[in-house]
Amino acid sequence: MTMSADQQSLRDEIADLERRLEDAKSRLSPSTVISTNPTPANDAALHALLLLADSALPLGSFAFSSGLESYLAHHKPSPPSASQLPSFHTFLRLSLSTLASTALPYVLAGYRHPEDVETLDNDFDASTPCTVARRASIAQGRALLTVWDRSFKAHNSTTTEAPSGHDGEGNAVNKAVMDSLASFSKAVRTSDNINAHLAPLWGLITRVLAVPLHDSAYLFLFSHARTVISAAVRASVMGPYQAQAVLASTELQDRIRGLVEEGWDRTVEDAGQSVPVMDLWVGRHEKLYSRIFNS
């Protein structure tokens, strides 16, 4: 008697759980459909992301190794014929960690607070301790601004209304963001105090292009990894297929995702160098006897 009552209650419980599962599933599915639904706004953001991710984007990133060349010169393998691959992997980790601790907060802040871009640019400049790194950051930042002015701007004035623009307020916000960019772009040409560093501008321009913030931050780190890996190919550390394997690895994915997560709430005031020897490698790049890169 008690046995069957127990069994009955178990059956009821199972039925209840199944109903709740169904219910939860039905509540889940409409939202998944919506998020994968190709709306024009999503496509515009994806399109912008692809443009920025293209290695043909004329930022001149290929000219910089971000300290890799100097690092390799400071870590000569012995015997000289030994592979430099293990030390390259260490460098890539350290380089991504440095970028995430120094530059990523400025990307996030440039995106979240476009109106502060001039202050961010000044503060980033004040936080960049060596001429070599400074030169590399400014060269790419200015190039990004030029790409915006000459290539993206004309096509963007119409599309920006789509992403957040169901109401007048969204449009007003977008207008303000565009104005920040326009006035910054003008100030770069007229003022000596403005440098146009890459990190804050990357944040600002991805905001204008309505790329989601997380994607923007991920792409910023990914592009850096791609640049360093591409430099490694040209410095004969590894071959192109190996390079693609490193770039495609889940290890790199996890690292970038982890770094974005870690840095998500870090303020620009707390940006800083996590690998002090990196400043020395980059700073001493000027002292290399022979160089194939600018940094």
Added chain:
Amino acid sequence: MPFTSPFAASTAKAGHGSIELSVLPPDTPVLRNVSYQYPLKLVAPDPLPPPDKSTDADAPRLVHTVFLLTYGGGIVAGDSINLSIGLQGRASLILLTQGSTKIFKTPDPTLVSRQHMTVSLVQGSALVYLPDPVQPFAHTAFSQSQIYTLEKEEGSLCACDWVTSGRSARGENWDIYEYKSRNEVWTVGEAGKKRLLLRDNLILDKHGRTGLQLSRRMDGYSVFGTLIIRGPVFASLSQFFLDEFEALPRIGGRNWGDAAQPELTPREQRRAQRQQREKADGLIWSAANVRGFVLVKFASREVEGSRNWLRDMIREEGSILMAFGERAVLCLK
């Protein structure tokens, strides 16, 4: 009836301190105020006239020195030190420590010891801050900040901030929980508007997703340091660091022995000797001219390598010793 103290209520807080240096007309710099509370201790020996009185009539007649000390020679977990320093007019100050600042073990990684220092400088004032390195022991969490504020971008500053890997004799090698050191230089303009001129922020903690031990991140170096130089008083020192960096031999360059060796001048000979020592000590350094500063970064395998190198560089150039006297380099002996 409640007891009412006849004395004014104490405004001093634990770990707080202040140093005010101003000029008594016509031209005598005086320490107007030196106050401190446990665990901070400040010791101000009698000021000395600078060795070089002839060259600059505007140079201060006396150079003051203050030692920053802590009871027990170090900072215990949870200690918080807060020091504010103000220099007025044509005043010169040397700040020193007495031995490395030891950071003692914390029972809990979230219990962070702190040291905060603010310095304000005006036109004509100069600060030399060449302390011993900070030495965080294993299992410590420490965060320090040095914030310099210049009035209208004026004032002269030569400040060093360096840290070691711990008690290397006990095998400690960056076995810390956390170490942060922030150096910032701000300028305050006419309307009280602040602008950041320089930020040098070092963060050593578990973040960064490197998957490497902190000691591996440091690439075998036990000492890292930054020297920040700015202002007219240190102009020749700045130039000296830039020139010497320029004169470093090229990395990866070779001496084929086919070029005739020119006769070396005494300065070139000393330079060659110093570069030999740099090599032997595993010391690497760089110097950069950024935003009106000369920023020097250095690292070495052992503490003494960096200490000797810094002392040699400053001695060789000589202007600090002329303007401030031997005391300025007391921590580099």
